[in-house]
Amino acid sequence: MYISFEDFSKLSLKVGEIKEITPHPNADKLYVLRVSLGDKEIQLVAGIRKSYSSEELLGKQIVVLENLEPKVIRGVKSEGMLLAVCVEPGPVILIPEKKVIPGSPIA
Numbered sequence: 001m002y003i004s005f006e007d008f009s010k011l012s013l014k015v016g017e018i019k020e021i022t023p024h025p026n027a028d029k030l031y032v033l034r035v036s037l038g039d040k041e042i043q044l045v046a047g048i049r050k051s052y053s054s055e056e057l058l059g060k061q062i063v064v065l066e067n068l069e070p071k072v073i074r075g076v077k078s079e080g081m082l083l084a085v086c087v088e089p090g091p092v093i094l095i096p097e098k099k100v101i102p103g104s105p106i107a
Helices: none
Strands: 013-023 031-036 041-046 061-065 071-073 076-078
Antiparallel strands (some): 013 061
């Protein structure tokens, strides 16, 4: 299925920097992440706990879909989505090749 360029341009993809990681209180596979987008911080719920330790994630830059409608996931609000490759044995998060300013747009 194709989408139009107009639909694609509605996506707000930005580089975020992980500032805080907490195990989700109601799910073994999920983390609750505080992510800086430069001018603001958002909270994400991400199913990457089996693939990454909190030590590996702290300070890491990631690609975030910022304008995804917020959802409550197992009782915790998620305000966006990090992008990852779905492979076995678990997800691999997408990261910029070089360090950039948090909030930088993906074009």
